[in-house]
Amino acid sequence: MSGAGLLGSAQSVSQAVALHCEGITKAFQGVHAVNGAAFEIPQGQITALIGPNGAGKTTVVNVLSGAMKCDAGRAFLGDTEITNWPSYKIARQGLLRTFQLSRELGGLTVLENLLTAPPHQAGDSLVNVLLRPGSIRRQEREHAERALHLLEVYRLYRHRDTRARELSGGQKKLLEMARAVMASPKVLLLDEPMAGVNPALIDLIGDYILDLKRSGVTVLMIEHNLNVVEKICDYVIVLAEGRTLATGRLSELRENTEVVKAYLGEVMDAGAAR
Amino acid sequence: MTYYVFTLVFFLFDYFILAMGLNIQYGAAGILNFAYIGFVAIGAYFTGVASLPANTLGQQYILGLGLPFPLNTLIGGLAAMLLSVAVALITLRRLRTDYLAIVLISMSLVLYDFCNNFVSMFNGADGLYNVPEPFAKTLGLSVNSFIPFFACVAGVVALIMWFVMSRVTRAPLGRTFRAVRDDHVVAAALGKDVFRMQLKSMMIGSFYAGIGGGLLIQFGGSFNPTAWLPGETFVVFAVLIVGGAGNNIGMFVGALLVETLLIHLPAFLPEIPGHPGLIEYFDLAVVGIVLMLMLWFRPQGMVPESVRRAASFGASERPDGEADDLELGTPAAPARVAFESGDPQ
Numbered sequence A: 001m002s003g004a005g006l007l008g009s010a011q012s013v014s015q016a017v018a019l020h021c022e023g024i025t026k027a028f029q030g031v032h033a034v035n036g037a038a039f040e041i042p043q044g045q046i047t048a049l050i051g052p053n054g055a056g057k058t059t060v061v062n063v064l065s066g067a068m069k070c071d072a073g074r075a076f077l078g079d080t081e082i083t084n085w086p087s088y089k090i091a092r093q094g095l096l097r098t099f100q101l102s103r104e105l106g107g108l109t110v111l112e113n114l115l116t117a118p119p120h121q122a123g124d125s126l127v128n129v130l131l132r133p134g135s136i137r138r139q140e141r142e143h144a145e146r147a148l149h150l151l152e153v154y155r156l157y158r159h160r161d162t163r164a165r166e167l168s169g170g171q172k173k174l175l176e177m178a179r180a181v182m183a184s185p186k187v188l189l190l191d192e193p194m195a196g197v198n199p200a201l202i203d204l205i206g207d208y209i210l211d212l213k214r215s216g217v218t219v220l221m222i223e224h225n226l227n228v229v230e231k232i233c234d235y236v237i238v239l240a241e242g243r244t245l246a247t248g249r250l251s252e253l254r255e256n257t258e259v260v261k262a263y264l265g266e267v268m269d270a271g272a273a274r
Numbered sequence B: 001m002t003y004y005v006f007t008l009v010f011f012l013f014d015y016f017i018l019a020m021g022l023n024i025q026y027g028a029a030g031i032l033n034f035a036y037i038g039f040v041a042i043g044a045y046f047t048g049v050a051s052l053p054a055n056t057l058g059q060q061y062i063l064g065l066g067l068p069f070p071l072n073t074l075i076g077g078l079a080a081m082l083l084s085v086a087v088a089l090i091t092l093r094r095l096r097t098d099y100l101a102i103v104l105i106s107m108s109l110v111l112y113d114f115c116n117n118f119v120s121m122f123n124g125a126d127g128l129y130n131v132p133e134p135f136a137k138t139l140g141l142s143v144n145s146f147i148p149f150f151a152c153v154a155g156v157v158a159l160i161m162w163f164v165m166s167r168v169t170r171a172p173l174g175r176t177f178r179a180v181r182d183d184h185v186v187a188a189a190l191g192k193d194v195f196r197m198q199l200k201s202m203m204i205g206s207f208y209a210g211i212g213g214g215l216l217i218q219f220g221g222s223f224n225p226t227a228w229l230p231g232e233t234f235v236v237f238a239v240l241i242v243g244g245a246g247n248n249i250g251m252f253v254g255a256l257l258v259e260t261l262l263i264h265l266p267a268f269l270p271e272i273p274g275h276p277g278l279i280e281y282f283d284l285a286v287v288g289i290v291l292m293l294m295l296w297f298r299p300q301g302m303v304p305e306s307v308r309r310a311a312s313f314g315a316s317e318r319p320d321g322e323a324d325d326l327e328l329g330t331p332a333a334p335a336r337v338a339f340e341s342g343d344p345q
């Protein structure tokens, strides 16, 4: 069954697609991590990417964001084909991503981590550094203003001058997200943004994601917690063994026996056992 | 006596420049450039041939432009920078960290042999000599007054180069270099062209290497390939590590401690009777020991890398948020075995 088809027919045809891919395949030394995944991500919505451990979710995000090259398949950001582009070019097109295991720029301060993110920085050019210090200083002040505001929202303001490697795991998770937001993404891929954080923080991060949606950002989030998916995600893509098993609303998917067997059942059992 | 003192002062300034160049490559961008001395040598050579006249008896070399200071030195800097572009294109696209270091050290060995054997260009093992001393004729300087004079010239050049370098390291460019150093996958995911950034830091650093080399050849008046043994790179690394990788002021402190006190000062000590040259053998060993002690007890160096504080950006101050005190959960996630280094998980 083609996942892309399901979304296309069940939802309104006029729904714009922010990102879509077809036939994405990626193998590691013979292990087929992703095996023909295909889906569409609707513009301005929050889509969840779920599936069992090892289903290939992270690998799909790596391929879409350019961190890995795929063996076959194509990916499009809007109308632009971005298949196997280097990741910096994809980022400049407005597709940002976070990492499942947070990767902080450890030697930089928390504020500097955010300041690295804005696109088109005049100060990245040597000529500007030597000849236009004034305009760089102005741009830096604007960026710092925005970054400090974001740090306030993400509850990291107190740590603005701390080196990022000194943060706790949960704080790194927040920093990772704030940094991606600082880059003003059009499409944001979040790889388990709530994994390993304090339960009190899960709601907070959920609110951040809803805020992003409100400001027009398209979000794809990998998430294992179905309560969260139910609460904040508009659509769900189920990945199993590297293939798109189904797409649709969570309520529809609960009735899909194949999905329940492959994933939801497993999670529900685990939930019941806890 | 003043002769000795100003020789020390000259080497202090020159190694300050060299260390700043290596610092922007290694300290900032994380490029382990074990071929660094090769760029210094190229800078020295091209400064030499830019200042020598078209023909001198018994020497073979190219160019021979007869240019005055500082144009000749600038040519040396640019030549080193150009070489760095070639080296970066060959190595940096595919290689990082350890492998890059291995390839670079082999390259410096190849370059060394090349210079030694390509007689029609580099005059073989004899190297260049009688390189004109800047301003010596115009100012009528004697052999003794040239040394203090040129030590001061080197000081002025070092000051200018420090000023420029501190701008670069404070600018977004320097921050981006450090981002690439800390995690190139993240830097790329934020839209930074990692190769371009590393190329830039190679070019800036090699320009500094070339200028430092250019000053050296004019100070000594000759270019002898044996002075540029690949091992010399490690003296510059010692300056950098003792001073504190990532800090420009640290480079001055490192140059003072390593180059001046450990390497050159002992040469002025009286000989140990019956063992001529023994002290000179010792001082490299002492540098090695000091390096190990530093890495063991104070890896951040004498003057560690400093961070740029939020207040320095001129943005409006806010009260520290109370809400920050919310417990933010687990300590850092346990390290998972990565499949390959730089593996994006």
Ligand SMILES: Nc1ncnc2c1ncn2[C@@H]1O[C@H](COP(=O)(O)OP(=O)(O)OP(=O)(O)O)[C@@H](O)[C@H]1O
Pocket (backbone or CB within 6 Å): A028, A031, A032, A033, A051, A052, A053, A054, A055, A056, A057, A058, A059, A060, A100, B339, B340, B343
């Ligand atoms: N760099 C790599 N080298 C080799 N194998 C890999 C690599 N990355 C992923 N794999 C393999 O590919 C498969 C899919 O991994 P992936 O990380 O995409 O799963 P996932 O759906 O994100 O799982 P999880 O929910 O546990 O995060 C796994 O079998 C994994 O072992």
Ligand SMILES: [Mg+2]
Pocket (backbone or CB within 6 Å): A057, A058, A059, A100, A191
């Ligand atoms: Mg994953």
